[in-house]
Amino acid sequence: MMKLTQSEDLAGITLLLATEKLCYDDLTPEHMAHFLTLRDGGELIGAVGLEVIGSDALLRSLVVAPSRRGKGLGIQLVEGIEAHAHDIGVTSLYLLTTTADRFFDRHGYERIERASVPDAIGATTEFVSFCTESAVCMMRNLG
Numbered sequence: 001m002m003k004l005t006q007s008e009d010l011a012g013i014t015l016l017l018a019t020e021k022l023c024y025d026d027l028t029p030e031h032m033a034h035f036l037t038l039r040d041g042g043e044l045i046g047a048v049g050l051e052v053i054g055s056d057a058l059l060r061s062l063v064v065a066p067s068r069r070g071k072g073l074g075i076q077l078v079e080g081i082e083a084h085a086h087d088i089g090v091t092s093l094y095l096l097t098t099t100a101d102r103f104f105d106r107h108g109y110e111r112i113e114r115a116s117v118p119d120a121i122g123a124t125t126e127f128v129s130f131c132t133e134s135a136v137c138m139m140r141n142l143g
Helices: 006-017 029-034 075-086 101-106 125-130
Strands: 002-004 034-041 045-051 056-064 092-097 136-141
Touching: 006 034, 006 045, 006 056, 029 034, 029 045, 029 092, 029 101, 034 075, 045 075, 056 075, 056 125, 092 101
Parallel strands: 056 092
Antiparallel strands: 002 034, 034 045, 045 056, 092 136
């Protein structure tokens, strides 16, 4: 079952991200307002979030437990967070990835130059501190 998270979901999300060696150090309870989780019973099996800045947002922290991959859960999470983004007035999604660029290529995201992102997105911790210059920058227009 997919749902918007609560602040108490932060620990489970950070554990899943840490297990997969993905960035989580800057996540706070306030971020959880724009995160979706996917659970099987009580087990957290996936998550994805947004860092919203006006009509733009950074899609971040997409993770699916290794034992659950290959079942379409990643795209289910992405479609869910895109719907949430649209509902709250986000028109452009940006992301950085070092491993999932082909996944996002297949789902309508375009590769762009990192320097072309809006200044506020480029100032996020993920852009400034977490993702190396070799990460692929991508965007999708929801408008």
